[in-house]
Amino acid sequence: MYQPPHFREDRLDIQHALIRAHSLGLLVTMGSKGLTANPIPFSLYPDASPNGTLRAHLSRANPQWQDFDAGCDALVIFQGVETYITPSWYETKRQTGKVVPTWNYAIVQAYGPMTVRDDPDWVLAQIRELTSHHEASRSEPWAVEDAPDAFVAAQLKGIVGIEIPISRIEGKWKASQNRPEADRRGVSEGLREAADDASQRMAELVETLGAKA
DSSP: OOOOGGGEEOOHHHHHHHHHHTOEEEEEEEETTEEEEEEEEOEEETTSSTTOEEEEEEETTOGGGTSSOTTSOEEEEEEEEEEEEOGGGOHHHHHTOOOOOEEEEEEEEEEEOOEEEOOHHHHHHHHHHHHHHHHTTSSSOOOGGGSOHHHHHHHHTTEEEEEEEOSEEEEEEESSTTSOHHHHHHHHHHHHTSOSHHHHHHHHHHHHHHTTO
């Protein structure tokens, strides 16, 4: 991933936090017909390897778990908050007009060797972890045990697990850090005027990272 120094994010805890918050990763592997990509919900196990380990499950009908090059690292892309940035927010537009639109975003790319875990007990444990993570904020969380045992056993037959110890991880937080202070302030104010959650979260990033620029 192209990473200009002012956008680079190397802190593992920050990278992991984005993965947890945006756990639907795009799994990219090389197979016999070239690249294959599928959106898959992942669980992150931070202490299972130095950079953390990703675990997930795929439908048994999905050929990606069989047709992949084990000698080539898999890539998982986790997309965080992102939004369009209009040059109309820049003070520089009023001063010189020499501005163009851009896009702000936060993203993590994780690489590592993918291993298939065709083991019902392993897959069940992964599903429990994934479910408990996403149900935790609910007043009445759903659990795997809420479904009949026979139904769960039948569902497990239709999926297989995958595990990716992260050998390389890259983070990029592009939040107007390369703009002058007046432009960053204009971006933050413009985003704050929007009603959507993504704009509000991006405004927070612009303000937080801009203070360090």
